[in-house]
Amino acid sequence: MTLLRYVRADGRRVPAEYETVEVDPDGRLAGWRSVAVGAVGSFEGAIADDEVDDLRALVERAQAAPAPGAIRRPGAASETLELGDGSAVEVAGLDPADDPAWSELVARGRDLLERQGAFPVAAIGLDAERGRLELLGTHRLELDLSDAVVTRYGWMPDGALAGEASAPLDAGGRVRAEPGWSLELPPAGEGLPSDAAVQTVVRFAIVAAGTSVAVEVATEPPD
Numbered sequence: 001m002t003l004l005r006y007v008r009a010d011g012r013r014v015p016a017e018y019e020t021v022e023v024d025p026d027g028r029l030a031g032w033r034s035v036a037v038g039a040v041g042s043f044e045g046a047i048a049d050d051e052v053d054d055l056r057a058l059v060e061r062a063q064a065a066p067a068p069g070a071i072r073r074p075g076a077a078s079e080t081l082e083l084g085d086g087s088a089v090e091v092a093g094l095d096p097a098d099d100p101a102w103s104e105l106v107a108r109g110r111d112l113l114e115r116q117g118a119f120p121v122a123a124i125g126l127d128a129e130r131g132r133l134e135l136l137g138t139h140r141l142e143l144d145l146s147d148a149v150v151t152r153y154g155w156m157p158d159g160a161l162a163g164e165a166s167a168p169l170d171a172g173g174r175v176r177a178e179p180g181w182s183l184e185l186p187p188a189g190e191g192l193p194s195d196a197a198v199q200t201v202v203r204f205a206i207v208a209a210g211t212s213v214a215v216e217v218a219t220e221p222p223d
Contacts, residue, residue: 001024001025001084001085002022002023002024002082002084002085003022003023003024003025003052003055003056003059003083003084004022004023004055004059004081004082004083004105004108004109005021005023005081005082005088006020006021006079006080006081006105006106006108006109006110006112006113007019007020007078007079007080007082007088008020008077008078008079008110008113009077009078009080010077010078012075013035014214015034015035015203015214015215016034016035016214017034017035017077018032018034019031019032019033019034019036019113020032020113021043021109021112021116022082023047023052023055023112025052026052027046027047027048027049027051027052028044028045028046029043029044029045029046029047029112029116029119030042030043030044030045030116031043031044031112031113031116033113033116033117033123034213034214034215034216035215035216036117036216036218037217037218037219037220038117038126038217038219039117039123039124039125039217040123040124040206040215040216040217041120041121041122041123041124041136041137041141041206041215042120042121042122042123042137042139043116043117043119043120043121043123044119044121045116045118045119047112055108058101058104058105058108059083059084059105061099061101062081062083062099062101062102062105063084063086065098065099065101065102066098066099067089068089068090068091068094068095068098068099068102069095069097069098070089070090070092070093070094070095071093071095072090072092072093073092073093076092076093077092078090078092079092079106079109081102081105081106081109083105091105091106094106120136120137121137121138122135122137122138122139122140122141123135123136123137123141124136124141124143124177124204124206124215124217125217126200126202126217126218126219127182128200131184131185131187132182132183132184132185133182133183133185133202133217134181134182134183135177135178135179135180135181135182137179138179140176140177140178140179141176141177141206141207142174142176142177142206142207143174143175143176143177143204143205143206143207144174144204144205144206144207144212145169145171145173145175145204145205146174146205147203147204148168148169148171148202148203148204148205149166149167149168149169149202149203149204150166150167150168150169150185150186150200150201150202151164151165151166151200151201151202151203152164152165152166152188152192152198152199152200152201153198153201154192154197154198155196155197155198155199155222156193156195156196156197157195157197162192162196163191163192163193163196164192165191165192167186168186169183169185169186169202170186171183174207185200185202197222199218199219199220199221199222200218200219201216201217201219202216202217202218203215203216
């Protein structure tokens, strides 16, 4: 049984965003990230007992309240919550009249989604300083690098995009990434202003159950 499951999905972007995190009653945390800063893939860890107790109380409040009347804005990603063994409830675009427990749970879900990045079990991380992709965690992954691309965006201090440069990640087709695996990225191309802050984005695929799932890992965008 799951205490809380949060899902954020957006099939309109490329690659599609599909982010999940769930917490069991004993505090076990597990999830998946397909579009993220730092790392993408599978994650598994645990949260403290007092946080589990707080989350359980919040879930019970929401279960006792009316279902939210969320109306998702056009173009917005879908966000759903599953409480216990209940069905998925859309929570993107909550109404101010909805019980505050729902908005608190959405905030918790988003926070847990980000925090699970500290618990990679089979994930690919982006080390921008070393210019490498690397396997994070103890489980191997099969990668499809056939159409992998590295894009670097140059951002000016005023937030304007000054340019971008892309290059293929020439690493063959499917690769089995074992613990300790890493792959050097091609050097930054010319065409970006010397005073621009550079953001690196790598798009490739993780093979899951024989199917290539497109993913995107990036560095933090400049402030």
